[in-house]
Amino acid sequence: MSDNYLHMVPDDPYWRPDRTAAEEAANIVRGLFPQADHVGIEYKEAVTFFDAGANTESIHCAFCGSDLEDWWGDSMDQAAASDFSNLTVVTPCCGKSTSLNDLRYVWPAAFGTCALLVVNPGATSLGADQLRRIEQAIGSPLKLIWQHL
Ligand SMILES: [Zn+2]
Incomplete structure (x- = not known):
């Protein structure tokens, strides 16, 4: 079985949210993807390339x-x-x-030092209003990277 990942990556590759804001955003994401296997925040040591995998x-x-x-x-x-x-x-x-x-x-890809991660989101899109709520919570515009492995 193949896996699908949704990474939400801040617009600025070098920008990081503070922990509280990131947690709040992750909570909203959990509510939006109730069927997801996992929702969390990934912090990277250095700038990382989040790509679309087989979707590229x-x-x-x-x-x-x-x-x-x-x-x-x-x-x-x-x-x-x-x-x-x-x-x-x-x-x-x-x-x-x-x-x-x-x-x-x-498909879209982005560089970043952190991302909100949704494993097997159970959906293939996110509404503009929903995205705006997450962006407001985390404090930055986000790029949505849908990755299929
Ligand atoms: Zn050119």
């Missing part, structure tokens, strides 16, 4: 839409060598300065 289809330039998959692998290796302390890149297609976090990932 492609990676594109957010400016011109070029397919960046080949270039992306090398850029990730370079950034990983310094624990993703610097995500700045220049796109090979149109020469624009951006962040690895701001490329167009299909």
Whole structure:
């Protein structure tokens, strides 16, 4: 049986919520996904890449839409060598300065040092109102990363 994970990752890859805010947000998430196997908060030692697993289809330039998959692998290796302390890149297609976090990932992926985690959420979407409640509790906009393994 395969597993599905939902990671909710703060917009800013280097931002962390305080424990109280994160707990409050996790409680809201528990209420929204009553069938989930597990809901919790993951704190990472360093910036981590949360990807879509088997859902990942492609990676594109957010400016011109070029397919960046080949270039992306090398850029990730370079950034990983310094624990993703610097995500700045220049796109090979149109020469624009951006962040690895701001490329167009299909499905969505994000960098972060912490995430709200839902294991086997039992749902495949989250309403905008519900997301806003979680964001208000944790104190940051969140990116939703649906991962299928
Ligand atoms: Zn481009």
